[in-house]
Amino acid sequence: MNSLDELADLGGTWLARCAAAPRRHTGAVVADRFDRVTWRDTYEQSAGLREVAEELTARYEYANDLLADVFLAAYKVGPRVREPEEMDPSRLVNHQVITALVESRQFAELHRETAGDPYAAAMAVLAQAAALRGMLERLREAQERGERAGKVQRDAEGAASVVGEALQGAADEGDADGTVPGSAADAVRRAIGAAEAAEAAARQAADG
Numbered sequence: 177m178n179s180l181d182e183l184a185d186l187g188g189t190w191l192a193r194c195a196a197a198p199r200r201h202t203g204a205v206v207a208d209r210f211d212r213v214t215w216r217d218t219y220e221q222s223a224g225l226r227e228v229a230e231e232l233t234a235r236y237e238y239a240n241d242l243l244a245d246v247f248l249a250a251y252k253v254g255p256r257v258r259e260p261e262e263m264d265p266s267r268l269v270n271h272q273v274i275t276a277l278v279e280s281r282q283f284a285e286l287h288r289e290t291a292g293d294p295y296a297a298a299m300a301v302l303a304q305a306a307a308l309r310g311m312l313e314r315l316r317e318a319q320e321r322g323e324r325a326g327k328v329q330r331d332a333e334g335a336a337s338v339v340g341e342a343l344q345g346a347a348d349e350g351d352a353d354g355t356v357p358g359s360a361a362d363a364v365r366r367a368i369g370a371a372e373a374a375e376a377a378a379r380q381a382a383d384g
Contacts, residue, residue, distance in 0.1 A: 179356065180355075180356050186364070187340070187368055200329075201262050201263055202267050203241060203258075204245045204257055204258055204263065205244075205245045205252065205258075206255075211251070214294050215244050215247050218295070218298050219247075225243065225302065228301070229243055238266065242274075243301055245273075246274065246304055247297050247301050248297075249274060249278050249283075249287075250291070250297035250300040251292070252291070253291045253292055257271070257274055265329055269315045273315070332374040334374075338370065338371070339364070339367040342366075343364055345363060346364050
């Protein structure tokens with residue numbers, strides 16, 4: 177079976193999944209570009225923030241994203257935390273930490289003093305440093321699971337993209353009547369097999 181139409185039917189599922197793949201976020205707190213600029217400027221001006229980031233990064237790869245989330249939660253007047261399914265799996269621990277933080281009474285009281293004030297928000301991040309260390313330690317196993325899930329998800333999305341590339345290669349090599357050389361057809365089938373295996377691994381990782 178070396179018809180381009182038949183190969184496209186086989187690979188169509190993966191093309192659709194690749195096109196429909198939702199964007200996964202690395203930030204738990206919804207922010208616009210002005211908020212992000214405020215965070216970067218504040219971070220560059222604060223030796224304390226950089227020291228905390230350096231310390232946490234030594235034990236947790238995504239510490240900078242977490243500190244940005246804490247800052248934005250303190251700085252924004254009405255911070256909104258994304259839904260878990262919107263997050264990159266590797267940042268789900270950040271999401272858990274931020275959710276617990278913004279729902280605490282202590283943070284609600286602090287937020288009244290920090291909203292709209294980048295300096296006060298930076299001080300809030302520093303004040304929460306010990307709590308962040310403790311939460312990250314307790315969530316270490318969850319973070320490891322999230323990192324594994326994030327990797328297999330990226331692998332699955334990459335494998336789906338390879339199917340599209342293989343189909344494009346088959347189309348480029350095909351004849352006017354849609355007949356595809358055996359080598360190009362085999363490349364499509366191999367890509368589909370790899371995508372199926374990657375999807376199975378992603379499902380297994382999602383199931384824990």
